[in-house]
Amino acid sequence: MSADALGAVGGRARLPGGLTRAYAIATGTDAKRLYSSLVLGLVLALMTGPAGSVTAPTSGIHHALLAPRVFGFLAFGLVVWLLLTFSGRVGPRLRGVRQRVAAPARAVTAHRTVRWSWYAVLLAALILVPRLLTGAYQQLLVDQIGIYVLLALGLNIVIGFAGLLDLGYIAFFAVGAYTTAYFTGSLPAKPPFEVTPFLCFPLGVLFAMLAGVILGAPTLRLRGDYLAIVTLGFGEIIYDVANNLKQTGGPQGVAKTVPHFVFGDYHWKLANLPYWYLLLGILVAVVIGVSRLENSRTGRAWTAIREDEVAAEASGIPALRYKVMAFAFGASTSGFAGVLFASKNGFFDPGVFTEQISILILVLVIFGGMGSIWGTIVGAAVLQFLPGYFRISGSSVFQPQDIYIYVGFLLIIMMIFRPQGLIPSRRRAREIGMAEAGIGSADALAAPGSAP
């Protein structure tokens, strides 16, 4: 609607023409978007600004907003506004170009040989490149990226495939880690028999899976948002128990170092590369397994439950059993990562298993694209790489303890502008689109039969 038309509708005839026009422009959609964009700039300035303290609560805000740097951020806000306002005009043309490019590209990549050779190149790079990295980056690759990609892939089964919001996912990681510590005799509580760390993999996975089933079987009857709270409470219980019991070492963590892996005579110790190759093997296996699962009978059942649980039940899908199964798959992946983590690090305390880490993994999945395997991998790798990179390179732009400011910010921005994620699964994107048009629910959260 043009400014004149707005003025006419507003019926402010007593104002002089110029003022009416100004009023209409200042309250129009474009202007409102401009204000939001400028506020966005200010928020970014605040986020990246210096820290304050409790005795001088305004000092951080003061130095962040009343300094020349604020103009840079306002300019950024202006750019965002320009992009938002004019993308409507440029967007369709860009989409046309992309389609023209994408169609032949897809025709090439659909070729089996092309796709497999691309996978082979990727795998070769993942095998060879880490050998060239420095120790700090190798450690980042294993501890921060590899393990979290594995965790994200597990959570993706639960939230992406089955549409269940699990906010206590790290609890299964803790179960895996504490199982390892227990059966290698590293906890104050001594096990009936001690095993080598490698044997902890089946044990850790088994116990994590059991925990998943024990938690899932009764709670998965609940509606989605209740489920989120129960899993949150369960995660807190696991954390509190680990923190309070004498048998787990309490807040001090494990009593003595969890032994590293031993392969014949070869002791892995703190070297990063053997863990990386183990992780890589596992990741490849999990990716293959999960993508087979996605299109299997089970995967299709999950999709049906996610899209409409009542209809799925009516079509003869035992929804509860499939939901518990999704929980168990996710939990066992998490438990596996926990075993690897415990043996690699040797030492850990309950502080590793806080609620915040559960949310962080959730962010990794959502950022990449729920339900999309490649999206999850790329999203997790990128988001885990960036803070590590800033830490290792000693950049002052980003303080590691501020990471959750950026995590939260990113979540909100993603939900407003791109809820389907960076590399969305095609089906998931369509579901969200349909839900926005008022058809279906796109997740297992809605109450059965409730209007959207």
Place this chain on the structure above:
Amino acid sequence: MCFTQNFWSLLISGLANGFVYALIALGYTLVYGVLQLINFAHSEVFMSGGFAGLFLMDHLVGKGHVPSGLTSVGLVLAGTIVAALAGGLVAYILERVAYRPLRRRHAPQLAYLISAIGMSFFLFSLAGKEFGRDSASVPQTFTNGTVFHVFGAGVQTYYLLVAGAAIIMLVGLDRLIGATRLGQGIRAVAQDADTASLMGVNIDRIIALTFIVGGLLGGAAGFLFGIGNGVVYTMGFTPGIKAFTAAVLGGIGNVRGAVLGGLLLGVCENVPIGCVDTSWRDVIAFGILVLVLLVRPTGILGERLGRSA
């Protein structure tokens, strides 16, 4: 046997905690009533109230001198009001940023939950950055003595203050929901948002006001809690989940249920402390949460703001 030990004093401090939970729980229940969504970021509303009250008291109360008499009353009143306003403001911002844009697009429910979680993380980490990450204690605004005894257990001024402030606000809210135009609007939207909008109710406005009302109570609760327990950027998390538990326990969407649930939870998690270490209190509360959801997810008094308020 250990239950009888200190039973009365544990009951009294439990009731005081319960009033704080009830005030926070009302924020969850009101929002759930109109939107059928759990407002995950409500714990940060509570935290912002705590900080606002702390800064005001830091500013007003001199060092090394505890005010008394009318000055104390005035200070506590001012702190509660400012904290409530801060809570209301944060709740409003929350609605505008994390909820309204999604509502415009009819986003799936998961999207709301996630954007509220994002808002929660953003707010408390930003508070940690701007206001420091160590716990700060609110300057003493009154002398905390024992006022009277119940079965040998002393009732302290602080407990009376919390209970008194909470009861005033709860009665006020009950009148607001039951006897004002705004309350009528809230109940109408809770019953059936589409029909209410056809009858001329401005849904966006009602939802924003519901957030603000919940935020006022939550912010005030943050200050009351902060007087006794100190203020820190992560202070909202545990009381937040517990208050949600309380809301579910009483029946989410049900205003009186939230109060009942808050008091019950405060007592139930505190009384067993006679037998086990204090650090197990959270485990008890979360255990209650899991149990309630499994046994009776609709709560004691049942769901829905529209029908039962």
